[in-house]
Amino acid sequence: MTQDALATGVQAAAHRRGLRSGTDKARIRKWERGVEPNGESQLYLAEALGLPADIIRPQDWPHWLPLTTDGVIPLGPNSSAPALREALRTAMERRTFLTVSGAALSALAADWAVSPATALAQARDGKPIGEDFVAFLETTTQQLASLATEQRQHTAKLLEAHLSTVTELLEHGRYTPALGLRLHTLAASLSQTVAWHSFDQGRHTHASQSWIAGLHNAHAAGDHDMGAGLLGDLAYQAAWRHDQATAASILHHALTRAHNPAARCLLQLRLARTLAARGDRSERRAVLRALAAAEKHLNDAGADRPAWCAWVSEADLAVDSGQALLDLGDTGRAHQLITEGERLLPAARDKTRGVFLTYRAASYLDLKEPEPAAAAATRSLLLARRIGAPRCVQLVDDLLPRFQPYQDAQGVPELLQLAAA
Template structure:
């Protein structure tokens, strides 16, 4: 039988570096600042830690005593709104998968983000993952039994949501959140066999990864990071090193997107130590090449591109689901983008154009990103008219499928179009971008 997970109030207090006495004093001080007197003592706090729900006022005092603003409190969701970390990263451990999921779900419910996760914390998590053994799968709890039919239903509906056409996925955020919350509750409170536990962890990892990409596309970076971290904990629990490496590469991709290439490179190097499948290693090497090229490390970037090409040739068709999409199109475009950063403009443009044409219709969001890359490569070649055409196509596609990340890529290119305001297609592009900004406001 698995040891019980510590109550979130205990975790939050320890994370805040507070003794029980200091927490009680903080709660009384929060009440006193309102001209009220709290009768809370250590015995009352222990009752809360054993399952008694504090009043809404007491929950506000708890939040303030822990150093968090009152509007983080969701009184009807006690104790799940409590923060479980100081820096947003739950350490890997034998019982860390539920706290990591709860942290992701809690952060997603915040009205605003109170912290950003540092590159140092993410690199440390990657190093911890690379060095440590996989966790044992969760054993049965003394809760209500979880049946195979329910797990199969959750797997099927999750697969259906993930398989919707790109433009329909923008409407599924609430459904995905509900699915993940249900799976988290089952992992924490359900009674299940090891085989069902494996499926629940795998499902939690898949859902968290999907939600992370949604949040990332919306520019909600802390929320995305938390969900990738939660997915990593659950992949780690199953011993799936390739999936764990892929989730770390997603965090690295996000870091590179935010121009933190040092963090991206650290994470990717750790991820490569345990990734085995050629398709997984191809994706990792492509992302490593991109971040090395952005740092101007030409020889290392070219070596990573060569390794990615070899791994893709070795990958075959039997691939993990999470990286089954990696293709010649991705190799071409990412190679081109790396070469663009290294100054090889002509070859870069050729590869980006080839890759964009190779992309299957089902990957519309990726097509929008690739079109933005093609627009940038045209600008580097001083070809504003085809650049405007590609950028316009990307913006229209992003508007249709609800992809703010594509819009951001084009917004970043707009200053480079200003010298070409009289070139055919450029005025229309600038007007379309203005319309998008008005709609966003």
Template sequence: MGVLAVGLDSLHRQADTANIVRADDRPNWLPLTADGVVPLGPRSFVPALREALRTAMDRRTFFTISGAALSVLASDGAAGPAVALADLEDGRPVSEEFVAFLEGSTRHLAGLATEQRQHTTTLLDAYLATVTGELKQGRYTPALGRRLHTLAAGLSQTIAWHRFDLGRHTHASQNWIAGLRYAHAAGDHDMGAGLLGDLAYQAAWRGDHPTAARILTHALTRARNPAARCLLQLRLARTLASQGGRSEQRAVLRALAAAEKHLNDAGTDRPAWCAWVSEADLAVDSGEALLDCGDTSRAHQLITEGERLLPAARDKTRGVFLTYRAASYLDQKEPEPAAAAATESLQLARRIGAPRCVRLVEDLLPRFEAYPRAPGVPELLHLAAA
């Protein structure tokens, strides 16, 4: 694109922004702080959610949340005490039956088959707005308040993953941050650690592995449930392996050993947000970490084993695992099985509406260009271009 075209494109974007943003709504469409992170505190829950929901446009063009801000947030979240929930005397009464209805409905939405979840985004937004309204304007006991805060944290986490899968990283961050505050208010340390782990996963996805490692280190000081600690250690192993170096390799092996122990210790009493962690995840994430450390043969075995162990209900994860398997075959210079795995992943991702999985396959395509006549490669490239 030439200089003139770039300039015209910029003017068009500014014009579009002027049409979307209302001057009389300022400053509601601006972040509350320079880096978009509301400081953790007893009154931060609604302002933090406002950063996620109360927006007139996609603000990715305005700011991104810095790694330093996320690290400070993680430190505060790991060290701060839970907020005392008092009996509220003002506002409309919130009944236990209504809270139970909200909890059951959100569990049902979260339990839908992967292919159906792509249709639930608007519903989840509406449920979260309802729960937030009850927390702000309702009258409820401390016990009901804790349930509402826990429900808001879970909804924020689910919505954040929807945004993340669509590549809307700023909105995903803001929902994870809002969820962290709700978990903090409910005194749910494991869920707070899980939300920090999600922010770390996003940082690693965007290539900021030092920030991801710092966040995960803070999160591990709070998590107590073995399944939660397993997931956090697996993510730590992955992000350390991506940084390379001998010292990191030793830390990777320690994290993988800790994850395996925690998974063996985990029983059926697990938080809902990490109830899915299984031998399949341990195998594939261990394989990916070893792949980055150069142990290609063992990595390929683990990735293949993990994909085989994955239950049918987790199609999106299967799509991610298939791309990992394709990458491991390419590392072994075996383009035919790599193309088969990548093709299956791409078809699955398009069927269930998972743009993040599509992006993973697209990132692999340049590596197939060295094998233009290998079986399956022309068909994969044609499918990707369609």
């Protein structure tokens, strides 16, 4: 849009209200160069740009304006801070009308797969940042992320405040290259944690933008395994939203630069789940190849694992393999693996246990055994409500129609009553 066209749009927005605006090309130029438009002009600007009025916060000018048309900041030598800003703005829950398309995510993954590492930004002229303060941020972030699952539901605002602080430091601080590397790494880790919080709460746009911001910062830090993991998370979200084509595309790109065996195990498990969920039996061989690769990588994985995938275990291999086989129609073997995986899961991973229990309930339903299915679903629902995990609650809700034919079975009426409460 030219400056003249935008000025015309602003004038038209005022005219529709029976008012007159003196906005012209010169006024637009002033706004572009730092002069702040008043609240009324910002309203007209939003309308001229086709944006809803409820995203406007005059005191937040110009940060409420979208940075891109498709919601994805392109990778580049100075893209890490803008990507973080985009995620932080989305966190204000005023921009959920902007969704990130599967095509844009696939294009970002393809760009990441071939994009060379770039030199970190040089120290700026801002206030100097001390190593002790960065260490404090790293330590407290780790403490917040390592809390018991039930307590993590209370940490979202603290983590977002940490991420906002790190973003300010990257944008306006003065730091050595070594500290810059640590700040980018911390930003990537924080973004990933914040994204999972948002995803579990059903805030998908914020989750996408946070994972994207993490990807930019992992790329800036030259951490290919972390970048692959963040793409794996975006693929998991796409699969959750039934966009298996986007999920598969992202995972194939992620696998090109992942090196750590634990990281590759997790990505191969997600690829197997994605391919199996397509429901195309012709892809059975590809699913089994991915599962075999995941098992080999897990056997090869030692103690030296990235923190974001240190938890990958035999339990995950068993349950995800079982779920993939369930989608392929191998119900008996799938049920055995899912049950075994849930048994192997450490007590500390309650959220994952809630997800696994719903998988077990689904496998019992496939075997036409409603009583143990109801018991597993009830355990999952109670656990999800206790730890504050709406995503797990949704999994149980999605299963409820399958219980309707078994209303006389033991435990089923109680489950339906609990879900309705």
